[in-house]
Amino acid sequence: MDYYPGSIKTLIRSLARLPGIGQKTAERLAMHILQQSDEDALQLARSIVDLKKRLRLCSRCFTLSDDVLCRICNDPSRESGLICVVEQPADMASIEKSGAFKGRYHILGGVLSPMDGIGPDDIKIAELVTRVEKEGIREIILATGTNVEGEDLKYVDQVTLKRAMESRHGV
Numbered sequence: 001m002d003y004y005p006g007s008i009k010t011l012i013r014s015l016a017r018l019p020g021i022g023q024k025t026a027e028r029l030a031m032h033i034l035q036q037s038d039e040d041a042l043q044l045a046r047s048i049v050d051l052k053k054r055l056r057l058c059s060r061c062f063t064l065s066d067d068v069l070c071r072i073c074n075d076p077s078r079e080s081g082l083i084c085v086v087e088q089p090a091d092m093a094s095i096e097k098s099g100a101f102k103g104r105y106h107i108l109g110g111v112l113s114p115m116d117g118i119g120p121d122d123i124k125i126a127e128l129v130t131r132v133e134k135e136g137i138r139e140i141i142l143a144t145g146t147n148v149e150g151e152d153l154k155y156v157d158q159v160t161l162k163r164a165m166e167s168r169h170g171v
C-alpha cells in the first residue's frame with residue numbers, strides 16, 4: 001500500500017471496511033473511481049453524503065425513509081388494516097419484491113434477545129401496540145425469524161415468499 005499516495009490509501013481503507021470487499025477489490029474500486037469523470041465521482045460522493053444527511057426512520061412504520069412518512073405509509077392504495085411485522089428494513093424489501101403483500105409494515109428494528117440483553121423496550125413493540133389501537137388494525141402478519149437459526153427472509157426466494165404471504169403460513 002505504501003506505493004499509493006495518501007488520498008488513494010484513505011479511499012482504499014474506507015472501501016475495504018465495507019462488507020464483502022477485501023483489500024484487492026477495494027484497490028480495484030479506488031482505481032475505477034479515479035478513472036471516472038469528476039462528475040461521476042462527485043455523484044457517488046454526494047449520494048453517500050445525502051444518504052447520511054437525509055435518511056431517517058418513517059415516523060409510522062420505522063422503515064428507512066427520506067421523508068417523515070415512507071412511500072408505503074403514504075400510499076392510499078395500501079390496505080390500512082393489515083400490518084406485516086418484520087425485524088429489519090431489508091426484510092420489508094424482500095416482501096415488497098415478492099409483490100404479494102398489499103398492506104403496510106412495522107419494522108421492529110431488531111428481535112427480542114434476552115441473551116444479548118435486548119428486551120421489549122429496545123425494539124418497536126410499544127409503537128406496534130399503539131398503531132394497532134389507533135389505526136384499527138384487523139390483521140397482523142408476523143414475518144420475523146421464529147427459530148434460533150432465524151431463517152433470514154433475505155435468503156428466501158421470492159416465489160416461496162409470495163406463496164407464504166398468499167396462504168399466510170410460515171416460510
Ligand SMILES: [Zn+2]
Nearest residue numbers: 058061070073
Ligand atoms: Zn412507513
